[in-house]
Amino acid sequence: MCGFAFLYQPGCGTDVRQARIEAAMVALRHRGPDEQRVEAGDKFVMGHARLSIVDLAASHQPMRSPDGHHLLAFNGEIYNYRELRRTLAARWHFLTQGDTEVLLAGLCLHGIDFVDQLEGMWAFVLWDMHEQTALLCRDRVGKKPLYYAARGGNRFLCASELPALRRLDEQDWVEDVDGLADYFRHGYCLPGHTTWEGVKEVLPGHWVRWRPEAPPFECPYWRLPPPGSGAAQDDDALRETLTNAVRKRLVADVEVGAFLSGGIDSSLVCALAQPLMDRPLKTYTIGFTDPAFDESRYAEAIARFLGTDHHRAPLAAWDQQRLDTLLTRHLGQPFADSSILPTALVSELAARDVKVVLSGDGADELFGGYQRYQARAILRWYTRLPSGLRKLAESALLALPEPGAHHSRSLLKKAHLFVDVARRVASETPYTAPLMFHPQAYAGLFPDLVHRGHRAAGLPEECALDDLDRMLHADALVYLPQDILVKVDRASMAHGLEARAPFLDHKVIELAMTRRAKQHLRIGCGKRWLRNAFAGCLPRDTWKRRKQGFAVPVHTWFRGELGDQLEASLTSHGGFIDVKEGRRLLAEHRAGVRDHGYRLWMLHASLSDFAA
Structure with missing residues (x-):
């Protein structure tokens, strides 16, 4: 690397x-x-x-x-x-x-x-x-x-x-x-x-x-096959292909470690890697002081179960200097995924011991792991309801203050997110990637950019796929390389650490795409095929636990000093952002009416000095 x-x-x-x-x-x-x-x-x-x-x-x-x-x-x-x-x-x-x-x-x-x-x-x-x-x-x-x-x-x-x-x-x-x-x-x-x-x-x-x-x-020279391409394979084929992908990524003349968040993806990679090694696998995770976002105890439980040599570091607060360094010295352009901070921190931790780590990246996009796929499936039912009834229910729900907790811990927060997604999805045909704003809100914040933008390359010209298949396919073509892989590459390489992703072996990808999106989903969760094929590799509690991801408590940060910094930046250099609307968004967030944390982070990241 x-x-x-x-x-x-x-x-x-x-x-x-x-x-x-x-x-x-x-x-x-x-x-x-x-x-x-x-x-x-x-x-x-x-x-x-x-x-x-x-x-x-x-x-x-x-x-x-x-x-x-x-x-x-x-x-x-x-x-x-x-x-x-x-x-x-x-x-x-x-x-x-x-x-x-x-x-x-x-x-x-x-x-x-x-x-x-x-x-x-x-x-x-x-x-x-x-x-x-x-x-x-x-x-x-x-x-x-x-x-x-x-x-x-x-x-x-x-x-x-x-x-x-x-x-x-x-x-x-x-x-x-x-x-x-x-x-x-x-x-x-x-x-x-x-x-x-x-x-x-x-x-x-x-x-x-x-x-x-x-x-x-x-x-x-290669194109991502759409969901449902080829004959569907059985559980044995998936077990053999993913295990071989892990085995290949252990080949090195230096020691190989692994990221371990405690979620399904990284835990499964570690479970497959540990038996292939002649020593305890070194694993690394990040903890948060906010218990609503801290998964480190789950990672520690998996580490004990697998017998890995586990290491943990805390992330107590945001780090402006680290963010500026990542954006200006490594990315060179705006990037809104706040989880790049903990990814950089866990990379720094791992780089003290090893030069190579395994990661679980790619499983969500290939095996239907994101909750937005569940939301999309529910939308098929929801949109059949009378529009007046939908508007009434949404108005009543949005009248309630939005919790700051992670959506995996709050049914009300999850309901708020569903309404938000429903309104955004209704306006985007065909699906390209998750939207940060409803088009009306986007027009208010960025009035000069409403009719600007590029077209995503590689997506089907026509909607030959159904809505769920297209969503899965588009996420693998757009969200995965432009967000997840950018984040992991820049955060790990900032510390001279090579990250290897077994789920992104092209044979695993092609195998995953032999199934339609709906075949990866079951009521209340995704990754149905992974769960069936590898059920015995991890404790039952790991498979049952609600998906959280590598979320960061930005909602808290913007109610303090980071919010003050954003307000000052908007005043001095708003760029294409409508300053009045940006301040309104920040005020609404600080008042606890809505959680705009990830949107505010996106505004904040865009105001860095990339020419420095």
Whole structure:
């Protein structure tokens, strides 16, 4: 797991390119604290920051092909590299024992089609020095990041993170209004886009080819199958496939640990990993002082059940400095998921002992774990009620003050959220991703952005899927890579920690998608197939416990100092936010009328100084 940067710019001096790549490497040092190297030519420069996981003493990057024609910078892990190496050995004399040279050999011998054989997570740039062509590629679901910009016909730059990319660029960055509109709707950018004009993200499952005097050409090599694709498999197939995915992700020349929240997903990954190890698995969790949000006792119970070597750290309050660092030094654009703070804290805790952790990410999107899927199913019944009766019931419910407790602990809070979701869902056809605001509220807060925004790439043009299937499919295409995977990558790599997600093995994904969304749901809960297949792996209480997720008590934080900071920021720099409406939202929250915590967090995150 690493970071890299590349700049092609023949119109400037070698010293200018060198200064820019050195600045980019400083910005990427957290991703690769073990080694930083740079390779330069007469028109280009490429840098790599390495976190050594496999073949620790060799596999230096950027890596040149033996004939000197190609130069590779690679971020990620190829889990089946040993098998691929055996098939390539007849035509390639290997000098190292790692996955980087296997990737280089495969690309040189087979071209971009070689990525079809890869199992793992990756982002890479391959520079062809004879053809003067850059080939960029990102893994199937977007676990590893890769951004690029083509400036005119003769300047091209790419990097693992936006702050590093910005340091390569000689021109000032201007906000992309459509990207900001997407952010304020969803809390993140839509796939392929950023909040900066002309700065693009390589789409998951795509490659991009660029050559001078031509626009970048982007092409998919893998598409997420929709729910119900292929013949449904049995429980044995799921057990075997997920266990193999965990086994592959334990391959490393360093010790592997795991995140353990106490929920189903991380607990199941740990339960499958522990028997495959010759020592107690090191597990890590975060606790909150607010008991309504604290799951650490459940994690500790699972750790005792599995016999792991468990570690816990508390998160007592919000940390403005940590948030600013994550946003400006690692993300480089607004990001509204407040759980990035505890994710960074648990990553810092784990990085004291290990370089690699397993995580449970992806299970909710693939196996129907979110409560919004339950809400969508209930909506089918709810929308059949007379509209007058619905309005009466909603008005009576919303007249009651909204509790600040997590919705898993409050039926009234859950009812408030259902009404909120019902109103937002009714206005969005077809479903793309969860909305932060009802369109009417959005228009009040962001009047200049109402008709702005990008279209999500990769979603079906027509609603061939039913509403639940489309929701599951869209979440895996949009919410998963743009929120969950961004959060985990930046928070973990901020501390030089590699996170591996067995649920996002492409064979597990394709298996999960053989079932329709409704087949993953049962009354009151999701993940029906997981529950059936792995019932004996975890205590019964774990399967019964209400889903909570990695929620943060932002509702409390905004009633104190953080609320004061937001009010001051709105006054000094409201941007596209209607200041009067933003203050009204904050006042309503502080008065306890409504819990706008996560919306206020989104406003707060947008006001950071990304140019600093």
